[in-house]
Amino acid sequence: xxxxxxxxxxxxxxxxxxxxxxxxxxxxxxxxxxxxxxxxxxxxxxxxxxxxxxxxxxxxxxxxxxxxxxxxxxxxxxxxxxxxxxxxxxxxxxxxxxxxxxxxxxxxxxxxxxxxxxxxxxxxxxxxxxxxxxxxxxxxxxxxxxxxxxxxxxxxxxxxxxxxxxxxxxxxxxxxxxxxxxxxxxxxxxxxxxxxxxxxxxxxxxxxxxxxxxxxxxxxxxxxxxxxxxxxxxxxxxxxxxxxxxxxxxxxxxxxxxxxxxxxxxxxxxxxxxxxxxxxxxxxxxxxxxxxxxxxxxxxxxxxxxxxxxxxxxxxxxxxxxxxxxxxxxxxxxxxxxxxxxxxxxxxxxxxxxxxxxxxxxxxxxxxxxxxxxxxxxxxxxxxxxxxxxxxxxxxxxxxxxxxxxxxxxxxxxxxxxxxxxxxxxxxxxxxxxxxxxxxxxxxxxxxxxxxxxxxxxxxxxxxxxxxxxxxxxxxxxxxxxxxxxxxxxxxxxxxxxxxxxxxxxxxxxxxxxxxxxx
Amino acid sequence: xxxxxxxxxxxxxxxxxxxxxxxxxxxxxxxxxxxxxxxxxxxxxxxxxxxxxxxxxxxxxxxxxxxxxxxxxxxxxxxxxxxxxxxxx
Numbered sequence: 001x002x003x004x005x006x007x008x009x010x011x012x013x014x015x016x017x018x019x020x021x022x023x024x025x026x027x028x029x030x031x032x033x034x035x036x037x038x039x040x041x042x043x044x045x046x047x048x049x050x051x052x053x054x055x056x057x058x059x060x061x062x063x064x065x066x067x068x069x070x071x072x073x074x075x076x077x078x079x080x081x082x083x084x085x086x087x088x089x090x091x092x093x094x095x096x097x098x099x100x101x102x103x104x105x106x107x108x109x110x111x112x113x114x115x116x117x118x119x120x121x122x123x124x125x126x127x128x129x130x131x132x133x134x135x136x137x138x139x140x141x142x143x144x145x146x147x148x149x150x151x152x153x154x155x156x157x158x159x160x161x162x163x164x165x166x167x168x169x170x171x172x173x174x175x176x177x178x179x180x181x182x183x184x185x186x187x188x189x190x191x192x193x194x195x196x197x198x199x200x201x202x203x204x205x206x207x208x209x210x211x212x213x214x215x216x217x218x219x220x221x222x223x224x225x226x227x228x229x230x231x232x233x234x235x236x237x238x239x240x241x242x243x244x245x246x247x248x249x250x251x252x253x254x255x256x257x258x259x260x261x262x263x264x265x266x267x268x269x270x271x272x273x274x275x276x277x278x279x280x281x282x283x284x285x286x287x288x289x290x291x292x293x294x295x296x297x298x299x300x301x302x303x304x305x306x307x308x309x310x311x312x313x314x315x316x317x318x319x320x321x322x323x324x325x326x327x328x329x330x331x332x333x334x335x336x337x338x339x340x341x342x343x344x345x346x347x348x349x350x351x352x353x354x355x356x357x358x359x360x361x362x363x364x365x366x367x368x369x370x371x372x373x374x375x376x377x378x379x380x381x382x383x384x385x386x387x388x389x390x391x392x393x394x395x396x397x398x399x400x401x402x403x404x405x406x407x408x409x410x411x412x413x414x415x416x417x418x419x420x421x422x423x424x425x426x427x428x429x430x431x432x433x434x435x436x437x438x439x440x441x442x443x444x445x446x447x448x449x450x451x452x453x454x455x456x457x458x459x460x461x462x463x464x465x466x467x468x469x470x471x472x473x474x475x476x477x478x479x480x481x482x483x484x485x486x487x488x489x490x491x492x493x494x495x496x497x498x499x500x501x502x503x504x505x506x507x508x509x510x511x512x513x514x515x516x517x518x519x
Numbered sequence: 520x521x522x523x524x525x526x527x528x529x530x531x532x533x534x535x536x537x538x539x540x541x542x543x544x545x546x547x548x549x550x551x552x553x554x555x556x557x558x559x560x561x562x563x564x565x566x567x568x569x570x571x572x573x574x575x576x577x578x579x580x581x582x583x584x585x586x587x588x589x590x591x592x593x594x595x596x597x598x599x600x601x602x603x604x605x606x607x608x
Contacts, residue, residue: 011598011599012597012598012599013598055595056595056597057597058582058585062582066582066583066585066586069586070585070586073586205590206590209590213554214552214553214554214555217553217554218553225554229528229554229555229589232589232590233585233586233587233588233589233590235590236588236589236590236591239590239591240595243594290553303522304592306521307521307522307592307606308592310521310606311521311594311606311607
């Protein structure tokens, strides 16, 4: 039998070009500027779209094939997890509260990313960039679906997971991720890519996924860890889109450099603030801990970031303005953020708790400079109060930062006992921000940020009640009415983990008493 | 010099890819965070299709690494025969 002769094929780069950008054309029935009206107004100048280098070169046939394989593997694991009651293998039911935050706070962002990339995928004049965005748009929709499937199993067994999309659009702590993404996708296509593909999915992504997914693995959550690794492989393509877009903008025109630098400054800071909730999950909500937030920050941001910005220095790009303060914050933000959820646990659809002695010892060890002096005394005080029957609940609404929408809990650089307050005046009104960097973002585009939908303001204006609510009725409790508007089930979704239905159920399923489980 | 890295799921499919990388990149080192194999190398790292094919005894399309890839760091250059990561500056 003759050895089959392999016909000569185009190389990967040529094949990819033939199937993507070479199918594009310059329009003649309508001028190109009319067909692509939104990629010039940001001031980014592109002289030659042919210089765009495609990041990953997956043609659609390869995309479907490999994504299909990933899906089959992923759903097989999710099914096995369900069939084998994998939720019983979780280290401790407190861990599930991290997943509640993930499903309500991160998963909807995937949907926003799908929409944002679909939009950007229509707006760029260059076909290479449009194709990359369209592929990413499908990836993001995949992430929304797979996260929902991976986490839906837990909804059958634990409270607080029942209304993720409803809560995302209304609940006070979820306005933080929501406003982050809405800020990004109401910007132009170049800002959107700088914000999401570069700042979030390149500079900061590993901080969200790798330690958290390792945390999921350590805590027996096979469903989440499998989803996480499967999604992160898509992320590696997204990262390359981010770095390619940055390089392309910087190489096309020197005038682009200050615009891009401004976006890098803004979005590094916004991303860093958004990750406060991940810091808290990592340090406080993983019963079996992997590494501290501080350690993850050092590995995934400080080390990798050094390499990245060293590489970009040749274009005149420097590290983001907030870099020093963000690095200083590694010793603080997880403690500050979990304290907020502990204080506001009546109004949050998760459970919280005081860390155990063992957990506090771990925190002392991981945060030698800050935990014992600044944060442990607070936990000790709250534990004493709870033991006396005075479990502390914050009952007034917090002041939020107008930009990042997080309560004003962050402290001055170098002084963790002093809350940082910044103010701006705009058209006769005063606005409040948590830091120089959030204030700078506000001051740069005040007309955008004064439109922010801030939960406390909206609650006080009476916009967070169901339509049939009657405030004049006897026994009207505004806080309960707001929680009802949030679709929060009071007494099952909120309050301490100790005494919760989640705790009782988990102990019973494992054949333990609650006290037995605690030992 | 800055490090590049690439991480794969720690499973049997990824094993020949890891082995090929470690064989072809003498300064690369592997670490094993939970569920992952992470390979770090100074400056540059190359994955060669031929090296993988040698190990598995059948043809291999380099893009198959997507199925088990988790994350990476560095500028990518890929064609049908090799996939490389580098920080050239």
